[in-house]
Amino acid sequence: MPSAAPTGDLASQVLQALDKSSPLLSAEAFPAAGFTELKAALDRLASRDMVKYEQLERDEAVLEPEGEQIAANGSHEARVFEALRQAVEGLTVQELEKAIGDKNVVKIGQGKAFKEKWIAKTKDGKFQATADAIKDTTQEQMRTIQKTRAYPDAKVLNDLRKRKLVRIQKIYTFKVQKGDKFALEIPEEATDLTFDMIATGAWKTATFKPYNFKALGADQRPGALHPLNKVRAELRQIFFEMGFEEMPTDKCVESGFWNFDTLFVPQQHPARDLQDTFYISDPKLADPPRAEDENDKKDYKKYWENVKAVHQNGKYGSIGYRYPWSGDETLKLVLRTHTTAVSAAMLYKLAHKKGPDGRPPPARYFSIDRVFRNESVDATHLAEFHQVEGVIADYNLTLGGLMEFMEIFFGKMGLTDLKFKPAYNPYTEPSMEIFAYHKGLKKLVEIGNSGMFRPEMLESMGFPPDMRVYGWGLSLERPTMIKYGISNIRELLGHKVDLNFVQSSAAVRLDKA
Ligand code: PHE
Known part of the structure; x- marks a missing residue:
């Protein structure tokens, strides 16, 4: 089988990698994949029983910037030793600082180099190397950690952590293995049972997407009744x-007759003023009252005459308002008040x-x-x-x-x-x-x-x-x-x-x- 790099989306990359070796550790097989993306891909496969996985957690040692520097250039004490080894005559503090180019390295390094007995002081107060070669253990430790992200001796590791050369971080990884329905291709999942599937019998072999009962559903903005x-x-x-x-x-449109006159509102009443009532401009007027309405068989003309009599002269025991009642006024169309x-x-x-x-x-x-x-x-x-x-x-x-x-x-x-x-x-x-x-x-x-x-x-x-x-x-x-x-x-x-x-x-x- 050609060992081409896995292609396709993360889920199919996982399938291809599992095809070669199962189980696998995601941190090794997919070091660059983000946790969430990887988990989503695994969940997608696990929901189809194509893979099984468990989440593992482990500690990893990582170099702090100073640790990185030591891995690259050596420990402070080793750098002090190296500078002095090259100067056979020995160096003053100032010369040493100039040779290394970092006062801090000299300050910390010379103390430790003394303790290790790698250097000594000459009679005229200069520093001098006391050996031809030394073993830079700290640098070796840094390099081991850099390479393996761990250190065999827990006590040493803890010590390095205290010296702020190393930090411990939690690493989450997935242990993934083939599931019962493992395959290289993710089968197409049907979301609906269609007429065609029933007619052709395709439903027998189709894979159906399982219901997600936990889905919250789309946020709805349903209609709402107005408080009124x-x-x-x-x-x-x-x-x-x-x-x-x-x-x-x-x-909403009524004639003045029904809105006012039938209700015994006189035609001079302020409520009938333009300032109080909206009058319709087109059409301005209602039809005149019918002697017999063909729909409800009522003689509106008779009622109209009755209302006129009540307003103008009084009737049914009322003395009326005693003013000349205008038929035209009653026909004016208004928005009902x-x-x-x-x-x-x-x-x-x-x-x-x-x-x-x-x-x-x-x-x-x-x-x-x-x-x-x-x-x-x-x-x-x-x-x-x-x-x-x-x-x-x-x-x-x-x-x-x-x-x-x-x-x-x-x-x-x-x-x-x-x-x-x-x-x-x-x-x-x-x-x-x-x-x-x-x-x-x-x-x-x-x-x-x-x-x-x-x-x-x-x-x-x-x-x-x-x-x-x-x-x-x-x-x-x-x-x-x-x-x-x-x-x-x-x-x-x-x-x-x-x-x-x-x-x-x-x-x-x-x-x-
Ligand atoms: N139409 C009156 C108003 O507008 C309310 C009312 C109705 C009063 C019927 C008496 C009888 O306030």
């Missing part, structure tokens, strides 16, 4: 368990449903979605945010019932001991702001707005007078910011949001403080 979505998911759960139905809030626009449309539909007794059945609706207001943006305001809203329609509801319900609803969010404060909404009477004591902030915080929808709003939709509707709303951002300890809303929504925050924020349990 997490809190939203919990709130939806609360609504569902209380028997609520989710309202369709999937269109509250989800109550959707509640109004849902209530209008409910008013036309017939329960078993021929009257509108009780209903519970909720929504959680985005609303838009023309606000200047600061730490607590954005031009868009999310509203959580609920409505409950039933017969003979009372204000006490609304307060009781709020206690139960907010109680499920971990908010107790509510306080109610009279407030004003154009569409509810009475209206109440809701406060709860915040344990973290140690103060009462406003958590929502609520009320009983006005009779003139409900009756103009077609509800019987004894049907009453509770409504309440809160922002999704408020509880989310409190739960996640955020003080600036721009950290939660918009282009300044830190994606790592989204990724790492925990799921919350609203009922846990």
Whole structure:
């Protein structure tokens, strides 16, 4: 067999070397190979049973720089002797230093040479050699160590180590031998069982790559729910368990009619100003109300006239606002300023449903979605945010019932001991702001707005007078910011949001403080 130097990668070099002699010591066969590379190659082969190996550890003696120097030029004392041997007349210290060219060598060397009796002092104070030849044991020791990386006499070795001529280092080596499946070639390993392998029968002889159950796998950056979505998911759960139905809030553009007029918001109300509401520029206007909608068979024209009557002259016991109501104003398209626009449309539909007794059945609706207001943006305001809203329609509801319900609803969010404060909404009477004591902030915080929808709003939709509707709303951002300890809303929504925050924020349990 031609004894060419092993070629190929380290693993196949190991196989070739083992083919010639097994077992082998890696430190001898591959003195230049790095420990990690060698171990990786051996592991690769061992996992296929092609080799077996064990790791050995041994001490090795290595020369320090001074030891190297002695191996090359001789010990200090031998150099002093050699210089004097050549000068038959003897040398003064200065001459000796000049001849050797190293004061330190002279200083240490002459002392030792005296002790060895290789040199003596003449009467006129010069140094002189006393022999023709000496044996430089130290140099011999250095050369032995240089060659064999060891020294037979442990006591001497330890002595040399103390004299800082030699140091001991740990050497790791692998004792490698052929394994059961030894071969010169590393067989190709299949990672998958393929259709072809089954069809051709190649699977019978194929070598399959073993599973590595210890592999950590690639670091994943999976998608993550935004904190608002997490809190939203919990709130939806609360609504569902209380028997609520989710309202369709999937269109953000509403007519002024549904966003304001149906809710008894007069057309001069500041909320309808350009400064507060985003108006759509193209198209500017909604279609006029239909006398009968071909889809839901409702006479929107009739309802529209009813709303006009309530605003302009008063109806259903209300004296109205007494101003000339403009049909055009109602057609203006806006980005909805509250989800109550959707509640109004849902209530209008409910008013036309017939329960078993021929009257509108009780209903519970909720929504959680985005609303838009023309606000200047600061730490607590954005031009868009999310509203959580609920409505409950039933017969003979009372204000006490609304307060009781709020206690139960907010109680499920971990908010107790509510306080109610009279407030004003154009569409509810009475209206109440809701406060709860915040344990973290140690103060009462406003958590929502609520009320009983006005009779003139409900009756103009077609509800019987004894049907009453509770409504309440809160922002999704408020509880989310409190739960996640955020003080600036721009950290939660918009282009300044830190994606790592989204990724790492925990799921919350609203009922846990
Ligand atoms: N729409 C009100 C708001 O924007 C919330 C609300 C809804 C109040 C329904 C009463 C009834 O704050």
